Amino acid sequence: MENEKNTAQEILQEELAAIYIGNLNTVDEDLILPEQGKKGCRFTWESGEERFIEPNGKVHRPLHGMGSRKVILTVTGEYQGCTAQRRFEANVLQQEKTMDITGVRPVKIRLACGCPVCLPSVAIVTCADGRRTTRPAEWSELVKNGAYSRAEGRVEGTELPVEAEIFWEDSVSGETSAPEKKLEYIAMNGVRLAEGTPYAEAQERMVKFLLAQDDDQMLYNFRTAAGLSTQGAEPMTGWDADECKLKGHTTGHYLSGLALAYAATGDERILEKINYMVSELRICQKAFEGKEGYRPGFLSAYSEEQFDLLEQYTKYPEIWAPYYTLDKIMSGLYDCLTLASCHLAGEILFPMADWVYDRLSRLDQSVLNKMWSMYIAGEYGGMYGIMIKIYALTKKPEHLKAARLFLNEKLFYPMEENCDTLEDMHANQHIPQIIGAMDDFIVNGREQDWKISSNFWNIVTSGHTYCIGGVGETEMFHRAGTTCDYLTDKAAESCASYNMIRLTGQIFPYTVDGAMMDYYENTLSNHILASASQTEDGGTTYFMPLGPGGKRFYDTDENTCCHGTGMESRIRYQGNIYAADEKYLYVNLWIASQLFSGEKVSIRTEEEGCLKLTARENMAKAPAIRIPGWAEGKVTVLVNGEETKDFTIQNGYLYFARPLKRKETLEVRTVPELRVLATPDEKFVNLAYGSHILAALSDQQEWITLPALDAFRQTGSSHFEANGIRYVPLPEADLQACHVYFHKK
Structure with missing residues (x-):
């Protein structure tokens, strides 16, 4: 009994x-x-x-x-x-703000004669509370008058007029403000992290986690949906559970994590897992093809019904972002193809892209606009970007057309106009869309995509980021300059930071601006590294608690979006460390590592603020090393232990005058100082030392007033103590209650 x-x-x-x-x-x-x-x-x-x-x-x-x-x-x-x-x-969530519109921004367009006019489907409006947002625009007939045309319309649901001016020119200048690419990154498989550093240890923990995963469990939902045996595997949990509508997304991240891990380590055990996963997914895809009502190429962890329901405008939670999940699966297969040379992944992926075109190309634009505007249900992740990358491989016009069916004018039009309309928009729903625009620019060179991407990056990083580089509270953008109003336990979603550093990595080769890599390194070391569990359980924080006495929680079995991106982000640490142009080898990140591709060099960072580069062979290119923004250009440079002035500094990079010879060393030394960082509201401050944001280890639930700097005593390389409270780099706080923001003294 x-x-x-x-x-x-x-x-x-x-x-x-x-x-x-x-x-x-x-x-x-x-x-x-x-x-x-x-x-x-x-x-x-x-x-x-x-x-x-x-x-x-x-x-x-x-x-x-x-x-x-x-x-x-x-x-x-x-x-x-x-x-x-x-x-x-x-x-x-509280109800949306009342839309009390006080102004409508006019539209101005310049076109070459004969080009079709495409008026924006939205108007940028200003509200009584000062925010800018978009509303659908309804246009009347275009009136053309020689070199000048005019259209009038109104803001949907109101009597407010909106005007458009079109200026026709015999030929629009071929000049573009979009820059050319200036350098190329060194591929991940040519770089290895130095052992014993926090980055290498976090990567090693994630690789062990990936190796320990049950591939059959990762295939469970796909096999079930395709009517195949689950091979006795346990069901997935959380967001991938049987009753959940997002199932399959974690498996897509898992494929990307494996592909990245193989590129980062060359471990053949990982390649075996990749080949097994891909071959079994191909079997699932073939099984779907034999089922009634399925279009060729379909592959997912559920039936096509979710896609049917989306086209009927079915809301969440009856469906949950079917194209978001599809993006994760397709991106995982793309990574297996391009990073691990698993050609079978392409045999699955390219028919999936055909399926996307076949499914969406028959829909009117008005249907697509309504689908993509549906919160959660219509979220489509990085579909724009993955379809562009597939097009770059296949050159099929249908794949490019399918990619541009995911354009979101509500986001793209104001970004192209350099207008901040991000308030109350879901952060990580829209960052991948901008990544897609940047993918389009990289592949096709459209100036409008450069404007959209670079303007968005500047808007976000100048007004919407926390001190750790993260964005969004309860996943949402708020008004620029107000992050300190949202210091809660649901700040800085890990997914959003993961995608912001991906976007930064895309834009940087066109700017070679050290300030961009300052943002990248700050976010990587103070958020992405801090979001990782310090055990081998694969855990990742969903949010980074930034209120007083906040404690982290690592998702290990809920299979959230951040758990998924966490399987990738631990292995992206080495992705953008090195780059090169015709003259220079660039060291973008101060992460101890070795370079095996092209130039054979090693860098060490045993002391905070000191980078030592050693040439293992004669270099063909001279080193160019980023000088961190916090160093303010104050550096000492040594060659083979002797101080030298044989360098120049420009745009945050130190350009050494010549290539190094075998066994020569170039050492760049800065002087880290304890610094107080101002916040936009001037009510709070942060504490930093070198590249580290420091956290006070305290479970006190009231805000701590930061002591004067002369009250601090250094107790370790980046550790301090003041008034009985320890201050450590944020990643080291782990599960301890801590403070990142402080009241000013």
Whole structure:
């Protein structure tokens, strides 16, 4: 009898653990709360605040100005006389701001005679509260008058007029403000991280995690959807659970993580996993082709029904971002093809791209616009970018056309006009779209894509970032310059930082601006590195808590978006360390490593603020080393231990006058200082030393006032103590409660 009761209790706990009710970080629709488990357990629900979430899942969003509200949902499970409970915390988003429009920005377009006119589908408007946003625009007939044309319209749902001026010219100047590419990165497989550094240790932990994963479990949902045997594997959990609509996304990240890990290490065990995963996914794809109602090329961890429902404007949580998941799968296959030379991945990927074109090309633009504007359900991740990259390989016009069916004018038009309309937009939903625009520029050279990408980067990094480089609170952009109003436990989503450094890496070769790499390194070392679990469990923070006494939580089994990107970001540390042009080898990041491709050099960073480059063979190109912005150009340079002035500094890079000979060393020394960093609101400050943002180890729930700098005593290479509180680099805080922002003294 006791054994039976224990079994019933175990089943109940399993049933409770398997409950998944969606992404509770941004609740804006009714929740589906299950009343029964798969094995017969009965569930009853209670809400901590029924005015916001009723026990049946009905959601009532707070009025704007009340703020988003956290609601505790408690489910009680009953099974064969046993009872147990589980708690969920839901963040119910406040209602959108009232749209009180006070101004409409006119449209101005210059075109060569004969070019078709394409007026923007949105207008940029200014609201009474000072924010800028977009609203759909309805245009009347275009009136052409020689070299000048005019169109009038109105802002949809209002009587507010919007005007467009079109200036026709015999020929539009061929000159472009878009720059040419100035350098190329050294491929990841030509670089290795030096052992013993925090970066190498984090990478090693993730590689071990990837090697330990059950490939058959990663294939579970694909095989189930295709009607194949699951080979006895355990089901996936969290966002990939049977009842979840996003299943399959983690497997896509897993493929990318494996491909990156193989490029980073050359470990043949990883290649074996890649080949197995890809060959089994090909079997799944073939199985779908034999099923009625499936178009050729389809592959996913669920049926095509989600895509059908999206075209019917079905909302989340009945569906959940089918093209977002498709992007992860396609990107994983692309990485296996390009980083691990797994050609079978291309045989799966290219028909998938054909499927995308076949599916979307038959839809009117108005349908696409409505689909992509649907929050969560219409999120499509990096589909624009992956289709562009596939087009670069296949040169099929259909793949380029399919890529541009994912254009989001609501985002792209204001970015091209250099207008910040990001307030209240989902951060990580839109950063990958900009990455896609930059992919389009890299492949096709369109000036408008350069403007969109570079303007977005400048807007985000100048007004929307926390001190660690992260963006977004509860996943959302807020008004520029207000990050200190959002120092909560849901700040700085890891996915968003992962994608911001990817975007930075794309833009940098066209600017060779040291300030861009300052942002890259700050985000990499103070957010991405800090977001990683310091065990081999593959854990990643969803958000970085930046309020007083915040503690990190590492997702290990929920299979969130950030858990997925975490499998990749630990192995991107070495991706952009080195680059080269015709004359110089660039060292962009102060990360100890060895270069095996082209120039044979090693760099060491054993002391904070000191980089030592050693030539293992005669160099053909001279070194160019980034001088960190915090060093303010104050450097000492030594060749073979002797100080030299044989260099110039430009745009944040130290250009040495000649290539090094075998065994010669070039040492760049700076003097790190403890620094107080101002914040936009002038109410808070941050503390930094060299490249590190320092965290105060304290579980105090009130803000700490930062002591004067002369009160600090250095206790280690980057460790300090003041008034009995220890200050350490943020990644080292790990699970300890800490403070990153401080009140000014």
